[in-house]
Amino acid sequence: MTTTPVRPQILAFDIFGTVVDWHGSIAREVEALGLLTSPGAAASMTPADFARAWRAGYRPAMDRVMSGELGWTRIDDLHRMILDELLDRHGLALDEVGRAHLNRAWHRLAPWPDSVEGLSRLKRGYTLCTLSNGNLGLLANMAKHAGLPWDLILSAEVFRAYKPHPDTYLGVAEVFEVAPEEVMLVAAHQDDLDAARRCGLKTAYIERPHEFGEDAPNAVEGSPDNDLHCTSLIDLADRLGA
Amino acid sequence: MTTTPVRPQILAFDIFGTVVDWHGSIAREVEALGLLTSPGAAASMTPADFARAWRAGYRPAMDRVMSGELGWTRIDDLHRMILDELLDRHGLALDEVGRAHLNRAWHRLAPWPDSVEGLSRLKRGYTLCTLSNGNLGLLANMAKHAGLPWDLILSAEVFRAYKPHPDTYLGVAEVFEVAPEEVMLVAAHQDDLDAARRCGLKTAYIERPHEFGEDAPNAVEGSPDNDLHCTSLIDLADRLGA
Incomplete structure (x- = not known):
């Protein structure tokens, strides 16, 4: 049949x-911000690495929502949580305006x-x-x-x-x-x-x-x-x- | 200031x-269907009247949803409930295929x-x-x-x-x-x-x-x-x- x-x-x-x-777009925005060349930045991280590290937090963050550990949370807010953690972990300085702008790179x-x-x-x-x-x-x-x-x-x-x-x-x-x-x-x-x-x-x-x-x-x-x-x-x- | x-x-x-x-579009589809000229149809109803009568059921139907009398119901389904009631009330004959087609007039x-x-x-x-x-x-x-x-x-x-x-x-x-x-x-x-x-x-x-x-x-x-x-x-x- x-x-x-x-x-x-x-x-x-x-x-x-x-x-x-997403990878090329985020890497270009990170490069343009000069984020990784700021004082105290880890010397070995490239914009391409940064983009991948940001994205790597995406699935675990959604899993926290779906498991009920977090209430319903939009990707914009998950992206920001991951970004803040990533900046802190690597000792990268970025003020609130800069963080908000970079987080919106996912809209662009x-x-x-x-x-x-x-x-x-x-x-x-x-x-x-x-x-x-x-x-x-x-x-x-x-x-x-x-x-x-x-x-x-x-x-x-x-x-x-x-x-x-x-x-x-x-x-x-x-x-x-x-x-x-x-x-x-x-x-x-x-x-x-x-x-x-x-x-x-x-x-x-x-x-x-x-x-x-x-x-x-x-x-x-x-x-x-x-x-x-x-x-x-x-x-x-x-x-x-x- | x-x-x-x-x-x-x-x-x-x-x-x-x-x-x-909505009014002109629905009236034209009702006219094209010949719905009001079928045997048994109320002689005094025009396609313009029919469109207005259908629309008149819209607010009361949404109110039934918002009051909790009905669970969440899409407009497509509310339109169909109103249509069925309207056809029955006026003794208008239309088969299932015709009703489904006419109900989708709101998409057109x-x-x-x-x-x-x-x-x-x-x-x-x-x-x-x-x-x-x-x-x-x-x-x-x-x-x-x-x-x-x-x-x-x-x-x-x-x-x-x-x-x-x-x-x-x-x-x-x-x-x-x-x-x-x-x-x-x-x-x-x-x-x-x-x-x-x-x-x-x-x-x-x-x-x-x-x-x-x-x-x-x-x-x-x-x-x-x-x-x-x-x-x-x-x-x-x-x-x-x-």
Whole structure:
């Protein structure tokens, strides 16, 4: 018996690393601030290291929320907690205005070179939404800054749960009143895609070999369980006939 | 002592009646369906009457949710409850497919002639969001259909409260992490604007004399308490220098 593939109606996009280059953007802002060349700074830390260290605090911080140790806390506030801890740990001086500005760098992340063209093509044939752990204000400011043409911005903030909680993936289907298999999650992270598939969503893996920096390439095999494996969002548009 | 006017950063728009012409759109779909010319239909009801009767059930239905009589219920489902009751009351025959299609007419509402141009100009200088009692899926489908260029779609569905509950107006400020006076509500309804002002938001009244149909013009004086009184969204763009 063969099954007819269901064409997805809704494409839901992971954001950090999949659509925007958080590592390069954060490293550039840290470099521009001269943060690591201030007196007392650890000599061995590069802006690329700093960006990775900041991001490394992200999953543990969300886990503290999902375990109930912290009440519901937006990514903006989690980013700030991690930043403060990171600055303190490395003896880096930055005043309140500087910290607030740097924390908002996550609202100004640059898209990968293929993102705007790929999304603009896909938007003609599909409904495009975000499904990100980033908060609504962050995602809206990012979209305005980067020109990302979402039909709807959905966030963990709407579902009061962080990915990979099933409420987030199933929440997309419920918002649009479609079956889970009519939603395709697009992401550069296999664990996100695996969790979506367990909820019945379709999955498209996007290769982002330099998500963690040019100096730290990561594997981009993906899993054979994914419905699509793409090299970019333009490739995804080609594969989906958009 | 004079106070310096705060320029709003965020413009939050009421949707039904302010940005889109629900009455004309619904009346046209009812007309096209031939619903009122079916055997047994009340001879005296026009498509314009039908649209007004459907809309008249909207506030009482939301009140049942906000009183706790009903659990949280989306507008799509409230619209359907009202529609079913209206069809039964008037002895109008419509099968399940027809009812589902007609109920989705609220996702296909046409913008007023000035809306897309006004919003497109305003978007260059302000962050534009919806603040509607319509659900997220409805608002996203409407925006895609009508070409409404929102930076963010916010809905009662996000705040789990219907306007005029304060959580909705204050929720916009919280999402964007701004003070309430940095948000301006744009609406054609004085009660909505009054509730927003009580929460500290700025207010812009938009004249929509034919919200309830060409055959039922309504007063458009607004209140002198509004910060702005505009004849259209293009007029609002002019007034805000966008």
